[in-house]
Amino acid sequence: MQKIHLKAPNCWINDPNGFIWYKGQYHLFYQCFPYSVQWGRMHWGHAVSQDLVNWEDKGIALYPSKKHDRSGCFSGSAIEHNGKMHIFYTGVNYTEEDPENINHCLNDDFISAQLMITSENGMTFDNVSDKKTIIPPIDEKTVGSMTHTRDPKVWRGKDAWYMVTGSTVDMTGRLLFYKSDDLENWSYLNYAEKENFGWMWECPDYFEVNGTGITVFSPMGFFKDGKEYDSAPVCMFSSFDESTGKMELSENYQLFDCGLDLYAPQSTADMEGNRVIIAWARMPEAVNGEWNGMMCIPRVVEVKNNHIYFRPHPNIKNSFTKEITSPSQADSSGFMVKTSLHNGESINIGGYIIRREQDRIYTDRSAVFGDRDNFRLTAETPLIHEGYELEIYVDSNLIEVFVNNGEYVLSSVVYGLSDEITGAGYLLYSPKEV
Numbered sequence: 001m002q003k004i005h006l007k008a009p010n011c012w013i014n015d016p017n018g019f020i021w022y023k024g025q026y027h028l029f030y031q032c033f034p035y036s037v038q039w040g041r042m043h044w045g046h047a048v049s050q051d052l053v054n055w056e057d058k059g060i061a062l063y064p065s066k067k068h069d070r071s072g073c074f075s076g077s078a079i080e081h082n083g084k085m086h087i088f089y090t091g092v093n094y095t096e097e098d099p100e101n102i103n104h105c106l107n108d109d110f111i112s113a114q115l116m117i118t119s120e121n122g123m124t125f126d127n128v129s130d131k132k133t134i135i136p137p138i139d140e141k142t143v144g145s146m147t148h149t150r151d152p153k154v155w156r157g158k159d160a161w162y163m164v165t166g167s168t169v170d171m172t173g174r175l176l177f178y179k180s181d182d183l184e185n186w187s188y189l190n191y192a193e194k195e196n197f198g199w200m201w202e203c204p205d206y207f208e209v210n211g212t213g214i215t216v217f218s219p220m221g222f223f224k225d226g227k228e229y230d231s232a233p234v235c236m237f238s239s240f241d242e243s244t245g246k247m248e249l250s251e252n253y254q255l256f257d258c259g260l261d262l263y264a265p266q267s268t269a270d271m272e273g274n275r276v277i278i279a280w281a282r283m284p285e286a287v288n289g290e291w292n293g294m295m296c297i298p299r300v301v302e303v304k305n306n307h308i309y310f311r312p313h314p315n316i317k318n319s320f321t322k323e324i325t326s327p328s329q330a331d332s333s334g335f336m337v338k339t340s341l342h343n344g345e346s347i348n349i350g351g352y353i354i355r356r357e358q359d360r361i362y363t364d365r366s367a368v369f370g371d372r373d374n375f376r377l378t379a380e381t382p383l384i385h386e387g388y389e390l391e392i393y394v395d396s397n398l399i400e401v402f403v404n405n406g407e408y409v410l411s412s413v414v415y416g417l418s419d420e421i422t423g424a425g426y427l428l429y430s431p432k433e434v
């Protein structure tokens with residue numbers, strides 16, 4: 001059983017997949033290479049939770065078994081229909097394997113198709129008899145790429161099902177939209193793109209919060225300073241016309257997270273109907289050589305005054321109620337620091353520095369990230385409007401700073417935090433026993 005953060009079970013994990021409240025529990029699948037701490041031929045791992053706080057790992061749900069997914073089961077989503085869980089994902093087939101590591105492909109040359117698999121109970125998956133290719137590899141170059149079209153997210157519209165995938169044409173990232181009446185037969189509707197916004201868009205998501213459309217995706221080649229990473233998830237207001245499949249993306253965008261490492265967020269409706277979103281924290285190195293990759297804490301998406309908020313999920317917030325006086329009293333699920341910063345003030349949590357200068361919050365992980373010069377070490381929020389209240393969730397390898405209950409969030413991976421906290425005054429909490 002894991003608490004608060006879902007971490008790779010002794011292997012490699014990346015994107016959250018198939019996130020859904022289904023038959024009385026949350027299911028969170030994830031990209032997984034179960035044999036090592038490095039990315040390889042992708043499987044879907046599976047974890048379940050009653051409350052988004054305590055997670056139980058259920059092992060591998062999807063594995064390569066068909067021609068179209070022989071080289072990996074890439075990211076995708078889940079919906080419930082007629083009581084059955086339906087999973088949509090991208091199957092990849094390497095044109096040529098790397099002879100030195102057959103779990104990688106040579107020259108980034110592979111073929112992608114969109115597949116579906118169903119389950120009666122969300123726990124057992126018949127990888128041999130129950131997979132269907134629902135969208136074959138794209139062969140129309142003006143529509144999308146046969147290689148880089150992936151990560152289907154499916155949702156129920158007014159009277160049909162809709163799917164968005166990420167893709168690229170002429171080195172410009174785009175979204176492709178499809179429609180279906182029965183979840184098996186899909187027809188292409190339309191695309192959306194934005195100038196100078198990365199060469200390929202991964203892991204798209206579209207949902208409404210109180211009637212306002214929001215699109216989230218992870219553009220690759222977005223930052224051009226030569227540092228890791230060159231990609232970061234973005235979100236923006238949008239509207240989607242179901243009859244034409246045309247999506248209008250707003251000119252302005254927000255980063256999903258102002259920190260340095262979160263990627264590939266995926267959302268679902270929680271059991272109360274709130275929009276909850278979770279993302280992968282990319283890690284440059286396995287911890288103790290044992291595991292690589294973890295999920296951030298789930299966040300609730302809200303919209304106020306034309307701004308998208310990412311609040312810590314109330315179940316997480318309400319768990320951190322046991323007052324402690326030192327980080328050494330917390331267990332491996334971490335602790336939460338509450339503080340408020342005056343202009344020029346800072347707090348140093350085990351070597352990780354959070355500072356306020358005027359109307360921005362800055363973070364610096366230089367002392368707790370080893371000698372990794374090719375990575376960004378500092379981050380900052382845009383101008384803040386609502387105050388300087390911080391709720392900081394601290395795990396040994398991920399620090400998530402919620403500014404004003406999610407006006408902005410800064411999350412960064414760290415290694416080797418100490419137990420000392422200095423600087424501004426604070427209160428400390430660890431999760432209560434459940």
Ligand code: FRU
Binds near residue numbers: 074150
């Ligand atoms: C994003 C991503 C997805 C893809 C998956 C493969 O991190 O590259 O686009 O489906 O990871 O593991």
